[in-house]
Amino acid sequence: MSTTVKVKAPVVLKYVWAFSDGDKSRIKTYKVGGKGIKTVKLSTSIKVTGDARGWGAVRLVSPVKKTSRKASFTVTCTGGEESTGDVWDSVATSAIGADAPADQATPPPPTGEDGDKPAQNLVRKASIAFERTNPSKCPVNFKIHGYFEVPAGAQEIQYRVVGAEDWKTVNVPADHGDVFHAVLETFDWDRETGKFSVRIEINQPDRLTSNIIYYTKCGGPDGDTTIGVATDDIKKTDMGGPLAELIADSQLESVQAVTGAEVALVSKRQIPPAYFKAGPIKYAKVWEVQPSGLAVDVWQMTGAQLKWVLGHASPQNGVLTPSSSLRYTLTKGVVTEITLNGAPVSDTQKIKIATNYILAGGFEGFPQWNFATSVSHSGPDNTGALASYIANHSPVHAPKGDRVTMK
16 A cells, blocks of 8 residues: 655655554654655555455654545455555645545544654543552552543554653554543562652653652652642541541542542541641651551442441541541431432442551451452552642642531
8 A cells, every 4th residue: 555745855754554444553754865846655564354445544744744645445355455546745735635535534643753742732631540469568560550531533642651761652442432541551669679659741742741659668759858738737636637538538549540439438546646737748747647558448338338337436436537529427326417429328329448458357446347348459558649649639728627527
């Protein structure tokens, strides 16, 4: 399959082949020497099994952005490949000739140019999530999941881990939905690795970056490293309060994308007598607030079981503080009102809850969750979850401390 291009030499062409099934080639380079107007032939080959028909088109990425007409092909088991070529002028302003059929839409542009500036900002938002794949906290093996908000249509996303030299490519199918998801990287870290955070950047003009994920069980940043900023003091109260709510929010966010967790629960007994003062938050202070490094797990129970667990609050143990997704009212030790994401919780409703094994095991003055179903043991440590949340939401505000009402 081929197409011819008229160019003004000398020039270096960068282009991709786009095909009717949504596939695209990697970016190719063609150097044209000499001077004046020259005609060059750009060719490619395709592999098919059995009878096939379709089309291919060339999209120039540099020095101008322009798309050729489609070169069609038909393959039969007894025949060969028939191709219709196209001659077009790369310096014209129209990407497709005016006489092209209306259904000859421009193939989606590539996201990068092998290290040069990409064609446009295709990725509107990029986020990553952590999934531990071994039971050990250190050394640890984990996957990084990527979630991308991109326009409709098949395309490529070039990304790399911040600090890495080489770009990698993930192919997005045409039917990717509102958000495209893929596992991007798998890491093995130990104490000698010397790494404690992951973030990715996208190879497009705005150099979009994702959220940052901290994992601190194999070593954390220097204690004087600034993680984020607090707009006001964030303290613990006798029952839990704003600091417990902040920690619950961080734990839910750390596992929600991968596991589908809906709420996180935190006991005040897991929080030392330390708090965040208004101003810069150093890593040493994050560690003071959450030094245990307990992994965030996910369990499932019914609404009735959740109400029973929450009803074991006491002046000594406090209440189980939820993430912002859950609110409840305790009247003389009984949950009389409870909502999840604003909707009332029914007794038969199944809910995925993030917490650690200490709380689920009944070691915080609350009942053991021996009736709950284990969903996931793949979360990060709670120190890293809190550091990630502060970094990604800075400046952080003190939650109101009003998610539990006592009557």
